[in-house]
Every structure is written in C-alpha cells, then in structure tokens.
Amino acid sequence: MISKVELLSQTFYTQFGLSGLPWEELADSIKEIEFSKNEIIKGPEDIEKYLYLIVRGSGGTFSYKGEKRVCLELCYENEFFGDYFSLLTKTASGLETMALEKSLFLRIHFQALQEFYIKQGDIFMEQIGRQAAEGLYLLKQQQLIDLQTKTAEERYLDLLRKQKDISDRTSIKHLASYLGITPESLSRIRNKIRS
Numbered sequence: 001m002i003s004k005v006e007l008l009s010q011t012f013y014t015q016f017g018l019s020g021l022p023w024e025e026l027a028d029s030i031k032e033i034e035f036s037k038n039e040i041i042k043g044p045e046d047i048e049k050y051l052y053l054i055v056r057g058s059g060g061t062f063s064y065k066g067e068k069r070v071c072l073e074l075c076y077e078n079e080f081f082g083d084y085f086s087l088l089t090k091t092a093s094g095l096e097t098m099a100l101e102k103s104l105f106l107r108i109h110f111q112a113l114q115e116f117y118i119k120q121g122d123i124f125m126e127q128i129g130r131q132a133a134e135g136l137y138l139l140k141q142q143q144l145i146d147l148q149t150k151t152a153e154e155r156y157l158d159l160l161r162k163q164k165d166i167s168d169r170t171s172i173k174h175l176a177s178y179l180g181i182t183p184e185s186l187s188r189i190r191n192k193i194r195s
Contacts, residue, residue: 004030004055004106011053011078015135021120029112035099042097048086050107054079057103060174062096069096071177074170076163081105084136100170152181153189 002010005023008030013019035041035057042048044064052059059081061073072095075081086093087110099105146155156179159166166175167190176186 004032007055007078008053008106008108011080014078015080025119026108026112026116029109029116031107033105033107035103035105037099037101039099040096041099042083042086042095044094044096045092046086047090047092048083048097049110050082051087051110051113052081053106053108054081055104055106057105058100058169059103059105060098060100060170060178062098063094064096069177071174074100074159074163074166074174074178076169100174147180152179152185153192155179156186156189157193 005027008026009019009021009023012021012023032055033052041052041059054075054077056077058074058076060071060075061081061083062069062071064070081097083093083095083097085095146158150158156175159175159179163169172183172186176183179186181189
C-alpha cells in the first residue's frame with residue numbers, strides 16, 4: 001500500500017501541480033483515521049481543526065433547514081474534505097461533516113499544516129493557498145451554474161461521470177438532497193436512465 005506521505009504528495013501534485021515538496025516533514029502530523037458509515041466527523045456547533053484527505057470511502061457536508069439535513073457537498077477517494085468555512089474562520093459554521101460509508105481518511109491538524117507552509121516560505125504558502133482557493137471557487141461556482149442551468153437529470157448524469165458507482169455508495173436521500181430534488185424524483189430519473 002502507498003504510504004500516507006506519498007499519497008499526500010500525489011494528491012497535491014494532481015490537484016495543485018505542486019511536486020518535490022518535503023511532505024515527510026509532516027509525517028508525524030498525519031494520522032490515519034477510520035470512520036464508520038454515517039459517523040459524524042464534526043458537528044454543526046464544533047470548530048473544524050483538521051483537513052482530511054479521503055483514502056477510501058466518502059464524506060458529505062451538510063447544513064440544516066429546520067430539522068431537515070441538506071447535502072451541500074459529496075467527496076470521494078483522493079479528494080480533500082472538511083468544513084473549510086469553519087477551518088478558515090476558526091468559528092462554528094453550522095455545517096456538519098459525516099462519513100457516508102466505512103472510510104479511511106488522512107487527518108492533518110490545520111495548525112501543523114500552517115506551520116509547514118511557513119517553514120517552506122511565503123511564496124509556497126501563497127501559491128498553494130491561491131491554487132486551493134481558486135480550485136474550490138471554480139468547483140462551487142460550477143455547482144451554482146449547474147443548479148441554475150441544468151436539469152436534475154443532467155446534474156445526476158454529471159455525478160455518474162465523476163463517480164460511476166455513486167448510486168451504490170451514496171444513499172438516495174443524500175444524492176437527492178445534493179441535487180436539490182426529492183428521493184422520489186431521483187428514483188424516476190434513475191428508472192428513466194436504466195430503460
């Protein structure tokens with residue numbers, strides 16, 4: 001199996017184009033954490049202290065509308081995961097993060113990551129910070145554009161292209177919530193696609 005340092009290095013290269021960085025200096029700060037299916041990782045009133053990288057499994061970010069849980073984000077293997085709003089503002093965001101299936105994550109304390117950035121120098125920190133922020137902005141902007149311009153069926157097909165086995169791995173209620181439709185509507189879309 002690939003080491004956690006190699007996995008972190010590959011992911012930063014794939015997502016941000018950064019290579020040759022001494023990630024082994026962070027090895028002691030990187031912990032492997034296993035989560036059970038539907039285990040809450042961070043509650044709505046908690047302050048996020050960690051950045052996660054999904055090794056195996058999946059995670060979701062949720063908000064609440066009254067008593068109803070609304071899915072805002074779905075993440076899978078080799079993606080970074082966490083409550084970024086809380087992490088960056090150091091406040092409770094009202095968001096909840098949860099493992100959607102039995103999962104293995106790498107957990108990095110945000111303070112250790114910040115100290116690593118500083119040790120590497122301001123240029124590195126600015127470069128990775130800018131690229132990460134731009135990447136997240138583009139992802140969220142595309143999500144908003146798709147929500148306004150694409151049908152639920154088109155958005156579901158996009159999800160299938162991103163994660164072929166998403167229907168087997170993620171509950172219909174979470175998928176429907178993420179798409180902004182009811183589980184019944186998603187069932188109709190799935191039946192239409194199958195026929």
